Amino acid sequence: xxxxxxxxxxxxxxxxxxxxxxxxxxxxxxxxxxxxxxxxxxxxxxxxxxxxxxxxxxxxxxxxxxxxxxxxxxxxxxxxxxxxxxxxxxxxxxxxxxxxxxxxxxxxxxxxxxxxxxxxxxxxxxxxxxxxxxxxxxxxxxxxxxxxxxxxxxxxxxxxxxxxxxxxxxxxxxxxxxxxxxxxxxxxxxxxxxxxxxxxxxxxxxxxxxxxxxxxxxxxxxxxxxxxxxxxxxxxxxxxxxxx
Numbered sequence: 001x002x003x004x005x006x007x008x009x010x011x012x013x014x015x016x017x018x019x020x021x022x023x024x025x026x027x028x029x030x031x032x033x034x035x036x037x038x039x040x041x042x043x044x045x046x047x048x049x050x051x052x053x054x055x056x057x058x059x060x061x062x063x064x065x066x067x068x069x070x071x072x073x074x075x076x077x078x079x080x081x082x083x084x085x086x087x088x089x090x091x092x093x094x095x096x097x098x099x100x101x102x103x104x105x106x107x108x109x110x111x112x113x114x115x116x117x118x119x120x121x122x123x124x125x126x127x128x129x130x131x132x133x134x135x136x137x138x139x140x141x142x143x144x145x146x147x148x149x150x151x152x153x154x155x156x157x158x159x160x161x162x163x164x165x166x167x168x169x170x171x172x173x174x175x176x177x178x179x180x181x182x183x184x185x186x187x188x189x190x191x192x193x194x195x196x197x198x199x200x201x202x203x204x205x206x207x208x209x210x211x212x213x214x215x216x217x218x219x220x221x222x223x224x225x226x227x228x229x230x231x232x233x234x235x236x237x238x239x240x241x242x243x244x
Contacts, residue, residue, distance in 0.1 A: 009214035017172030028236035030141035031059040051231035057140040059234040065226040068235040093163040094238040105148035112147035124156025130209035155216040156207040158234040166201040166223035208232035
């Protein structure tokens with residue numbers, strides 16, 4: 001997890017650590033869309049905001065970390081009540097480690113498709129093919145090529161909230177999750193205990209239509225407070241076994 005120091009645009013908070021993921025999980029093929037959000041939450045927080053196009057297949061934006069967590073909880077409740085989701089499974093945000101694993105799709109290069117920035121327009125909406133061309137908004141999901149796991153828009157379109165609190169150093173170890181002021185994992189791993197959260201910020205991952213190619217790398221990370229909302233920030237849902 002993370003990037004080697006020699007990688008172009010490497011930052012100190014991306015220093016590589018070893019991670020073992022022991023639990024299987026599912027991840028949305030693309031970002032949560034406006035139609036999916038409306039169906040669950042009965043609201044449209046992006047309406048009337050700047051740099052937004054509305055439509056069923058556009059990503060849901062102007063949603064905070066707390067909003068995204070609320071969506072996952074409500075979706076879990078609805079699906080359990082309808083008998084479509086087995087007991088012991090819940091929707092949630094992916095951990096930062098899960099997100100990067102899914103983004104890389106087995107690769108160790110800058111992007112899931114290799115190191116060449118010249119190929120990025122085939123896989124992502126970012127600065128050069130969106131903001132710089134006057135298309136200053138998130139685009140409908142799934143229009144670009146998927147990565148090796150069949151996931152779309154991992155390198156661009158909108159940034160995506162992760163479950164973790166932000167830590168200045170990536171948490172390593174087994175199933176790491178930076179939570180509530182300390183790095184935790186399931187089960188405990190000494191390696192992950194070295195991570196320390198940087199205040200109350202939460203992690204987001206993935207490039208966006210406003211960002212340059214360097215921020216679209218698999219290892220790129222960012223942070224915002226849990227109540228922050230923006231035109232290029234959304235999320236995708238994960239599905240995993242409930243942790244009691």
